Amino acid sequence: MTQGTTFENRTYEELKVGDEASLARIAREEDFLVFATASGNHNPMHLAAYDGDGDGVPEAIAPSLWVGSLVSAVLGNLLPGAGTLYRHQSFDFSGHAQAGDELVVTVRVLEKLPEHEVRLSTEVRRAADGAVIVSGEALISAPTRKLRFDALDVPGLIVQRHRHFEKLVALAAPLDPLVTAVIAPEEPRSLGGALLAHAQNIITPILVGAPDRIAAAAAETGLSLEGIEIIDEPDHALAAHRAVDLVADGRAGALMKGHLHTDDLLRAALRKERGLRAGRRFTHVFVMDVPGVPHPLLVTDAAVNIQPDLKTKVDIVQNAIDVAISIGIAVPRVGMLSAVETVNPDIPSSIDAALLSKMADRGQITGGLVDGPLAMDNAVDIGAARTKGITSEVAGRAEVLVPPDIDSANMLAKQLAYISHAEGAGLVLGASVPIILNSRSDGDMARLASCAVAALHHARTRGLSPKH
Structure with a gap:
């Protein structure tokens, strides 16, 4: 009622x-x-x-x-x-x-x-x-x-079902499996996510790490390694370089983080010789499936760039727009977040947001609609936007949220995960291939969806068609 x-x-x-x-x-x-x-x-x-x-x-x-x-x-x-x-x-x-x-x-x-x-x-x-x-x-x-x-103010119920991720997995199913170098999948979660995506024909994994630890993780999960290539390299830093070599040699089309430090992975990907640089800064995007939200919600950058300057934020926004298009959002709406929805010279994030909005208007950022500064409420709630008198295609309808720095972005993503029961698919973009980057605490659905997003992005950027 x-x-x-x-x-x-x-x-x-x-x-x-x-x-x-x-x-x-x-x-x-x-x-x-x-x-x-x-x-x-x-x-x-x-x-x-x-x-x-x-x-x-x-x-x-x-x-x-x-x-x-x-x-x-x-x-x-x-x-x-x-x-x-x-x-x-x-x-x-x-x-x-x-x-x-x-x-x-x-x-x-x-x-x-x-x-x-x-x-x-x-x-x-x-x-x-x-x-x-x-x-x-x-x-x-x-x-x-x-x-x-x-009418009594009965608390609403949110069904903790991740329908957006289910749709992304279904969209990736007709594609040829994406050959993915999985680095150090030496514990049950990281190995299980890769094998689950393999079972769904989303990726073809090549496991790079210590075979005995990989086998022990497989035994703990009850999953089979039959038919899966394993490259013996127990040192995590060297395993990351071996995985990047697979991409450089054309044997793999994506990387996936296992049980190693993110710094080791990115250091190998950013190497000058046969690395994965592609002209933009590496940036991280969470594709969040938030129960009760009618579309995927992208949050960036929550894992790579600590205090991004304006130039870096251009790449953060452009990479997020590109992956949003890959998952089916035709014209992504990007909300540049700040503490306020008006430009305030004393709040640097509000100035950056306004500049990025104007850069999008002038075609320096393409493929999406960018608006800001927007406070969180009027970025995602149309009622709040109307109350503040904000009229735009983005206000109240944002599909991509860009907080000012890694602190605020990471907090926002974790709040969505632990308070709003969201799942987050994580990718690093800006490299020549997608880098699947999950948190150690992520479950199977988040890892499976990360592989699906990587496969969809890889297919779109290379003009690949479904196999059936």
Whole structure:
């Protein structure tokens, strides 16, 4: 119910036979996931990610008792309303709803009984065709006191599902696997992420590290190394150089960080002889899948450039725009973050943001829309932008967020991960090939999505087509 709506109940004395009330509700896949969590019913027929009956088509059929539960919303809010208590409910299920269906729920008073009891008919119809999919009767104890109340401010629920990453993995699936040199995958998480992406045909890994430690990690995870090339190099710094050699020799199209220090990897990638420099600064991008946000959210630079100057920020922005395009955002909206949304000479980040916005206007940054300075609220929330009187294509709609420095960018990414339950795919861009750079704490989905983003970016920048 919408906050601010006022409800008034109908007491037993006020109710008349024939009184009725209805509400409309769109069935959403997220509702089915919440129901699965709350009820413990994990029947795959109700979950769109699965084919529950083996016919090759995921169903996402609404759980029947979830549909039936919508009746209680009418009884508890509208008729009779506040103070109503259930005594009995019967259901006949004559049809099914699917995600996206609009449902109309109606209750009607059939009979008033002694002791303040009321019998009502209950039904749920599909709005599209008017078909009754649930019918029955309710017996309730009606309220005896008149009540008026505003819609309760019930906390919202966010389904911790990473649909954007699932889409990216699906987009990468038709591509030829990206040959990826994985450096020192000598513990379960880094090895498991590479092998998971291999199992999904997103990458073909070449493992560079200590074979005994790699084998021990594989044994700990229960994963097989059969058919996977392993290059024996136990020294991490040397392993990074061996991996860069694979790229220089044309044997690999990407690097992936395993269980080694980022400095060792980047030092090898930035070497002058047969290194991976490609004209821009190396910059890091997190592609974040934030539950409840309708699009991927990119945060940059949270891992490489500590106090970027204006020239470096140009590359940070351009690299982020390029990868955003690679994952399907046609014209990325880039919000240059500061503490304020107006240029303040005492806040250097606000000056840089304004300059970068103007540089984009003049074609010095291409492919996206850049605006700033923007405070965090008016970068991502259209209501906040309107309140501040900011009118632009970016304000309130930003898909790429560029904080002023590594401190603020890293804090923002970690807040999204640990407070908003986001997953983050990490890449270093600006090199001649994508460098997959995950945190040691990242789980399988983050590592898999990082490989998918790398594969998509590699394919787009080289004009490669799907294999089918």
